[in-house]
Amino acid sequence: MIDYSIKRKCLVCGKEFTIDHPRRKFCSDPCRIEHNKQWEKKHNVAKRLRAKQRAWEVKKQLMESLGGKCVTCKNKDLRVLEFAHKDSNNKHPRLKKREKMNQLTKWKLLEKEAKKGLVVLKCTNCHRIETHEEFWSNDVV
Ligand SMILES: [Zn+2]
Ligand SMILES: [Zn+2]
Numbered sequence: 001m002i003d004y005s006i007k008r009k010c011l012v013c014g015k016e017f018t019i020d021h022p023r024r025k026f027c028s029d030p031c032r033i034e035h036n037k038q039w040e041k042k043h044n045v046a047k048r049l050r051a052k053q054r055a056w057e058v059k060k061q062l063m064e065s066l067g068g069k070c071v072t073c074k075n076k077d078l079r080v081l082e083f084a085h086k087d088s089n090n091k092h093p094r095l096k097k098r099e100k101m102n103q104l105t106k107w108k109l110l111e112k113e114a115k116k117g118l119v120v121l122k123c124t125n126c127h128r129i130e131t132h133e134e135f136w137s138n139d140v141v
Contacts, residue, residue, distance in 0.1 A: 055103035
């Protein structure tokens with residue numbers, strides 16, 4: 001049961017309103033929209049989205065500079081392509097120890113390595129298969 005006699009203060013404009021829904025926090029739709037805007041601003045939603053887009057652009061460019069397809073099966077779907085080191089010993093130390101870093105930093109590091117010719121493009125499938133074979137080809141039993 002909702003007690004319609006209860007009044008609440010709108011979180012945005014401070015105006016008192018009668019609640020018609022237990023979870024209602026705003027007096028009107030414009031106030032609710034305004035609150036969402038403020039929330040997005042506070043949490044840097046737009047900024048984070050831009051950073052994400054920027055990271056994807058860098059990644060995409062890097063993938064295209066490496067031929068834009070899997071070296072093994074020629075798959076061109078950028079969504080499944082990943083960077084593979086020809087020799088995992090040449091991996092940048094920060095990548096090697098799987099250090100936590102933002103995507104952009106990661107792609108920038110890989111870009112440097114790609115310029116040295118250490119990196120190739122592989123789809124998730126081929127990459128997986130290869131790492132698996134590497135594992136079994138180890139002399140250690
Ligand atoms: Zn309001
Ligand atoms: Zn492949």
